[in-house]
Amino acid sequence: MKSNFKSIIDSETPVLVDFYADWCGPCKTLAPILKQVKDELQDAIKIVKIDVDKNQSLASQFQVRGVPTMLLFKNGTQVWRQSGVLQKQDIISIINQHT
Template sequence: MSNFISIINSDIPVLIDFHAVWCGPCKVQAPILKEVKHELNDGVKIIKIDVDKNPALAAKYQVRGVPTMALFKNGKLLWRQSGVLQKNDIIGVIKQYA
């Protein structure tokens, strides 16, 4: 948990992908996130959190469904949304808070 706190305290936007290995929509989201990272490069950190391996973290951020994206900057939760999101939508949100 302390490692997570240090990650989200970045002054670069940090997109957390709460996911699970058994989740079909999560498998759809994964290559989209690779495209986002490729396009924004150092403008964002993308971290994948498996909710089954990190139940305390999922509970802390009230993740009830996967995939759920959460955007942090300087330790603050700026935005979150559940469901599969398209590349341009994710990039738009990240740029809005960058």
């Protein structure tokens, strides 16, 4: 994942990266919210889910200490970061600020 992660985030389209774990309750709450965000924004956003247990070096590189942690990238640059669960409209509002 690490090798093509740079090419994924190096995009004009904002990329929302969700660092999650299968054992994490709040991550399971966030998953359907992110699906709703994607359904509403469609091609205006890319959403990538990263399992921290399978991608520990990537989680470490971005200093992910808790899950879920969302990072928003635009043109390869991190423009926003938040840990915990947010509601759909809050996430959409943040994405729209960076489009």
